[in-house]
Amino acid sequence: MFVDVTEYLERLSSIYKRVDEAYSAIASQLGFSCKGCEDLCCNRVFLHFTVVENFYLIDGFRRLTDDLKEEIFRRAEEYNQAYSTTSRPVVNLKKLCPLNFEDLCILYEYRPIACRFYGLPGRLVSPTRGTEQFQGCWRFEKLFPEGTDYTLDRTAFYSELAALEGEMRKKLCYYQKYKKTIAQMILDEKNPEGLIPRNYDFFEGY
Template identity: 25%
Template sequence: MKLDFSEFFAQYEALVAEVDSVFNRVADMHGDCINCGSGCSDCCHALFDVSLIEALYINHKFLERYPFGEERSNIIEAANTVDRKIYKRKRQLYRDSMKGSEPRELLEAMAKERVRCPLLNSEDKCTMYDIRPITCRLYGIPTNIGGKAHTCGLSKFEPGKPYPTVSLDVIQDRLAKISLELCKSIKSNYKELPGVFVPVSMALITNYDEEYLGLKEPKKKGA
């Protein structure tokens, strides 16, 4: 069965358009504070996860753009390498949490991790810039996550001064709603699926088939 996510991809693209509009408005007001530009890849080394709808969208567009060929193979190889590194780091953070480390400390440690995005080519340019995640689109302007302000370390926004700030919590809520509606529409058997977040690397290499999406029972070992 071929799954059609076009309705939900359209909702996601509408949200992306809103996000781009917000970035542009802030850039018009405080362009001298933003250092984003061709050749800067600081945000391409940030470690973050994407929602289910973003992961499906990125995966779909990647397969559409690179159905086969050397470039596809190179990106997949890079994604596998990155995913192993992220897995090891997350395992270490999990062990730290079991030892009593504070959740805020762990989140801050994760935010400081530097992992090269598999979509970043040898010229330090994104191979799929037009479909980059929302987190990438907002990097460079002030954001707020869980009540704490964040901005790019290369920007010129001054601490303590009032600037237009984007609430990433609000955006994540909207992404979660799209993901939930998608899962309801396909009647997924996995209640946890709408809340699954993965790195871009895993979004690229995952096979989002009927089994993964909970539309049929998983294959038994040896079957």
């Protein structure tokens, strides 16, 4: 079954644009930026929970040169090996994301929402978990040790992303749980069965 997911990627792009605008507005008010940071957020483990973000990232990945893709595949395999053999990797693993080249993300415009939020203090209101508060990054905490009144509310963005994900999954008949690192997303590109929904129709066209 062929399913064109272009519409969903375009809508995700719109969500990302508004996230970036909201982030930039608060960062500008505070005079906060990543410039000159001694730390690298790209060596932290981020887990991602939406298939639509996987498709979006891979859309960017497929635009790279073959040589770059092969280098990223190599890095992704190394990363995944380290992730698989580290106890509590989300807490303990410190290894650069395979997309980081010379301290910059090579697919910056395609990076997932978790990467976009990282840095500023955040707030998320969940119907199941209540209100969650997120600290700023290491640099933010160093610059503002007493905290600030500025918090980026993630709720509306995550709600819209969840609705978009639900629509796309329904169209794809994709009902598996999804939780992956960027390295695992990339390695799925080499595995034809990486995103095939078990017991559901095969899909392509992304």
